[in-house]
């Protein structure tokens with residue numbers, strides 16, 4: 001190390017404990033005495049502390065990943081549709097779970113306001129000439145001679161007045177002290193399925209997802225408890241929504257649900273190692289992915305993807321090639337199980353299923369499918385009995401249409417995550433930059449993507465937010481500034497509540513968030529009053545959420561070179577690629 005180099009301490013996971021993380025509200029520090037009290041509640045008392053590693057003891061998890069929050073009667077604790085990174089345990093009072101949807105007005109959710117055609121047009125002349133101009137806060141008298149403006153923080157807490165009137169015709173369930181809620185959204189990065197309101201003056205222990213996962217890992221009774229909650233509250237609904245179970249009556253569905261297993265493969269924090277993995281060779285990467293089910297093995301059941309992604313591959317020459325990918329709601333293994341039942345054959349799995357990063361699956365064993373699902377299944381839902389090469393037909397269609405190199409490219413780099421991935425046909429693109437200018441024009445003269453990115457064949461995946469199915473950028477945003485909008489599920493940033501911590505930019509595996517310095521109308525940067533550092537804001541594509549005509553980039557391209565593609569629709573992707 002050179003003489004003059006300055007050594008700094010590498011940041012650690014618990015440098016900022018959960019109670020000290022929030023910019024939204026004041027929370028009392030978590031003390032050893034408080035943790036003693038928490039360890040006495042039945043859920044924690046039954047756990048064996050010796051199962052936890054020394055550097056992540058249960059005590060330390062509660063101390064650093066837990067915080068005790070107080071709510072007034074009527075305070076919204078979690079909102080349906082929001083993405084959460086924590087779960088709650090009721091310590092005192094009650095949590096009222098509202099099973100029916102509440103209006104956005106009640107929950108304080110704001111829809112993005114769309115501009116009229118006239119104001120969208122007028123914006124071209126009204127945009128500031130300087131980049132990243134904001135009208136933040138008030139001018140500071142202390143800095144009149146200097147170059148800064150000061151920002152006041154906002155308090156986004158929402159309170160439901162007249163709670164009893166508002167929920168009188170809604171279905172609700174009261175959770176008393178000791179009950180856990182919010183764990184499914186926290187553990188699977190999916191949206192909260194219900195709104196929960198404090199039913200009285202209440203105290204809740206909030207645990208962030210990192211701590212929850214540690215507890216789940218080291219305390220089998222906690223995992224069983226969480227699984228039981230899921231089984232009791234959500235599993236039947238989940239199965240009912242899946243076409244292969246839709247013909248089952250309540251009683252049969254309950255039998256299937258009772259024996260369904262929850263399996264997890266890969267690492268939930270897959271984005272943390274993604275950059276490193278990207279540097280290795282494709283065969284190496286495939287071999288390192290955890291196998292969910294193996295080609296050639298006996299089909300022991302059907303796998304239903306609950307969250308995350310899985311790669312379908314088959315042996316090819318001396319290695320494996322990617323055939324397709326599966327995401328939430330898709331099924332693996334049904335054809336083999338059904339054909340064996342119909343033909344009394346013993347066809348093995350025709351492909352291998354692997355976790356791409358991380359995948360959560362529901363597993364229904366073959367005997368259960370044979371006994372409860374197949375006998376009453378409409379014929380149209382059953383696979384057509386054919387010779388052995390049948391087998392590969394369901395994903396063969398897309399495989400045939402998408403060149404194997406392209407399929408590898410989009411799976412390897414996990415572009416499969418995108419619901420609005422920007423793909424540019426470089427053979428048609430003339431580099432005129434009309435797309436970038438149109439983007440800038442709709443965002444106060446600030447382009448929100450880079451016409452730059454990895455290329456396969458003549459297709460570029462540009463550095464534009466893909467509005468992911470699994471938006472890992474949202475994990476850890478301390479203010480919830482980066483969130484999904486409630487109606488369309490676009491990942492958007494609330495510029496007012498963004499505190500510029502860059503957690504999202506560091507988490508996005510695709511480098512699609514830029515941190516920009518906010519400036520006043522005369523181009524001077526804003527500075528933080530406390531630290532004297534420039535105020536940063538996270539910026540990225542918002543799919544032109546304020547424009548009635550949708551994304552300006554795609555509309556502006558005069559050469560039909562640019563598309564925003566939902567990667568879940570493999571057939572549509574294949575068709576678009578093929579037409580080029």
Ligand code: SF4
Nearest residue numbers: 465466468471473508
């Ligand atoms: S910012 Fe990155 S991780 Fe987040 S939705 Fe966009 S592309 Fe996905």
Ligand code: SF4
Nearest residue numbers: 477498499501502504
């Ligand atoms: S920089 Fe990103 S993570 Fe930090 S507050 Fe802003 S949106 Fe949230």
